[in-house]
Amino acid sequence: MADTIVQVHDVSKSYHRDSIEIPVLQNITLDVPEGEFLALMGPSGSGKTTLLNLIAGIDRPNNGSINVAGTNIVQLGESALAQWRSRHVGFVFQFYNLMPVLTAFENVELPLLLTHLSKKERKEHVETALNVVGLADRIHHYPKQLSGGQEQRVAIARAIVTDPTIIVADEPTGDLDKKSADEILLLMERLNGEFKKTIVMVTHDPRAAERAHKTQHLEKGELIQ
Amino acid sequence: MKFFKLIAKNLLRHKLRTSLTMLGLAVAILAFGLLRTVVTAWYAGVDASASNRLISRDAVSFIFPLPYSYRDQIAKVPGVSEVSFATWFQGTYVDNRPEHFFPRMAVDAETIFDLYPEFLLPHDQLEAFKRERNSCVIGEKIAKEFNFKIGDIITIQGDIFPGTWQFVIRGIYKPKDKTVDPTQMFFHWTYLDEKLKQDSPFRAGNVGWYIIRIDNPEDAPAVSEAVDRMFENSPAKTKTETEKAFQQSFVSLSSAIITSLEIVSYVIIGIILLVLANTIIMSARERIREYAVLKTLGFTSKHIFILVAGEALFISIIGGAIGVAFTFPVVAGFGAAFPTFFPVFNIANSTLALAAVFSIIIGAVASIFPAIRSANIKIVDGLRQIG
Incomplete structure (x- = not known):
């Protein structure tokens, strides 16, 4: 039995729009074992x-606790939380969110600028990450010179370059055609299977969810078993 | 330094916008430097004043002369080491156009260069000047401007002292440093006085003002008081003050213009600060989503602040440096265009320091609001922004 790497306990979250409180999550409890590939599905909202x-x-939640990789992140201050994110979380967005003025190499290097690695060490890490996602030949290309699938692969390289504890992906295939989406999902499967990365992925796409080990459904802010 | 590349690349995102902002800043700093130099030039006489020289003039007005006989009496005042004198001659060289104007004064040839060691005149030229009654000494800037050489004759048409006056150039002085006026002309007071004795005897025997060298600058108030007390009951009462105060009184005549120039120079800085602030606010607003992404990657609020402020500082420092660099040729050109209007027209170190400091302040102040706003953006809010 693998250790639990993410423990979400009795978490609620609501937003305020003007004076109206809009509940989003209600008393969520969720455990994610280390090495899991979890898909979160559910309708919009x-x-x-x-x-x-x-x-x-x-x-931040309104209440409850969230323990990730042994740290209760709810208790961390802004600066400590930023440092924690840089060490433990790799984030993959739906719309890639690469810096348009930076090359693929420079985009992947960004998280490493916060470390004490030397320039040479950073270069080695970046090249390794880009090799893993199969973009070693696009290292000096700018985002606008890449296809959507390639941009997402650069974003994944950026997410894994610091060797994070967990990768979180928000609709990573939502903006891609079927072929590119398959490539990205294959890559994520590889990161999970070959590199033992814990992945939590939000998706609308049942085919994407099929690639995960486990799928959890949310509806109206509650987990449905 | 790790973020320098990111700052530089962000600056190049909108090359035209960045270039125009830098250019605007350069022009503003250049205008500031030029206006400050004009103000400094106005104060050149004040700044060049010696602390051990006093000026004694008529108590009612500078335009009234003082008797030549005062000289020996002033020399006897305790604390006075040497006395010289001068008379404003004015006159016209060639015509009344400003470019032909330069200060012309009748002086005591024996003592004037002792009192003003900042006018560097070779010994042989000084001796030749002293020997020849109708000779004169001119500043090197005048010599260069009108191509005068030693031995040439300058013809001046008198106005305060009517007649046609001819002077042989026997000396060309160099200023000791950049603060000394190199555009003056000195000739023998005795030459003037002799002509006055012939043509207007009632005007003879007078000088414009006395220049008094004192042993100890700290004695200036006491010596001034002693001199003025000596002539208290005379028909021509004196007003004695430090050379600096004397020069200051001329500057104060133009105080409204000088104050206006100073205000305009600071207004220019204020305007360009607002322009830069607007540019940085626009840039930061466009990149809110990117800053949110950077925060997701682990960048802290401090890092984001550095990125935004660094961009503003980069623009302001580079723009300021370009402005300062161009101030030198522009000031030189301005000085060359009006060589006699501003005899001392140099960029003061204080002007350069102010320009540099303002360049940094502009960048820092312009970036404060957008940098704080960007640094404090909540990640989830920033990610919702349309990129």
Whole structure:
């Protein structure tokens, strides 16, 4: 039995729009074992992206606790949480979110700028990550010179370059054609299978969810077993 | 330094916008430097004043002369080491156009260069000047401007002292440093006085003002008071003050213009600050989503602040440096275009320091609001922004 790497316990989250409180998540409890490939599914507004954001430490719950890789991230201050994210989380977005003024190499290097690695070491790490995603030949290309699938692969290289504990992916294939989506899912399967990365992925796409080991459904802010 | 490349690449994102902002800043700093130099030039006489020289003039107005006989009495005042004198001659060289104007003064040839060691005149030229009654000494800038050489004759048409006056150039002085006026002309007061004795005897025997060298600058108030007290009951009362105060009184006549120039120079800085702030605000607003992504990767609020502020500082420092660099040739050209209007027209170190400091302040102040705003953006809010 693998250790639990993500423990979400009794977490609720609501947003305020003007004076109206909009509940998004209600009393969510979820455990993710180390090495898991978990898909979170649900209709729009069900709270799956909010749950992903909470696990990734980019949003805070109203109550409950979230323990990731042995750290109760709810208790961390802003600066400590940023440092924690840089060490433990690799984030993959639906729309890639690469810096348009930076090359593939420079985009992947970004998280490493926060480490104490030398320039040479950073170069080695970046080249390794780009090799893993199969883009060693596009190293000096800018995002606008890449296809959507290639951009997403650069984003994945950026997510794995620091060797994070967990990879969170928010609709990673949502903006891609079927062929590119398959390539990305294959890559994620490889990251999970070959590199033992724990992955939590939000998706609308049942075919994408099929690639995960486990699928959890959310509806109206609650997990459905 | 790790973020320098990111700052530089962000600056190149909108090359035209960045270039125009830098150019605007360069022009503003150049205009600031030029205006400050004009103001400094106005104060050149004040700045060049010696602390051990006093000026004694008529108490009512500078335009009234003082008797030549005062000289020996002033020399006897305790603390006075030497006395010289001068008379404003004015006159017209060639015509009344400003470019033909330069200060012309009748002086005591024996002592004037002792009192003003900042006018560097070779010994043989000084001796030749002293020997020849109708000779004169001119500044090197005047010599260069009008192509005068030693031995040439300058003809001046008198106005305050009517007649046609001819002077033989026997010396060309060099200024000791950049603060000294190199555009003056000095000739023998005795030459003037002799002509006055013939043509207007009632005007003879007078000088414009006395220049008094004192042993100890700290004695200036006491010596001034002693001199003025000596002539308290005379028909021509004196007003004695430090050379600096004397020069300051001329500058104060133009105080409204100088103050206006100073205000305009600071207004220019204020305007360009707003322009840069607008540019940085626009840039930061366009990149809110990117800053949110950087925060997701682990960048802290401090890092984001550095990125935004660094961009503004980069623009302001480069723009300021270009402005300062171009100030030198523009000031040189301005000085060459008006060589006698501003005899001392140099960029002061204080002007350069102010330009540099303002360049940095502009960048820092312009970036504060957008940098804080970007640094404090919540990741989830930033990610919702349309990129």
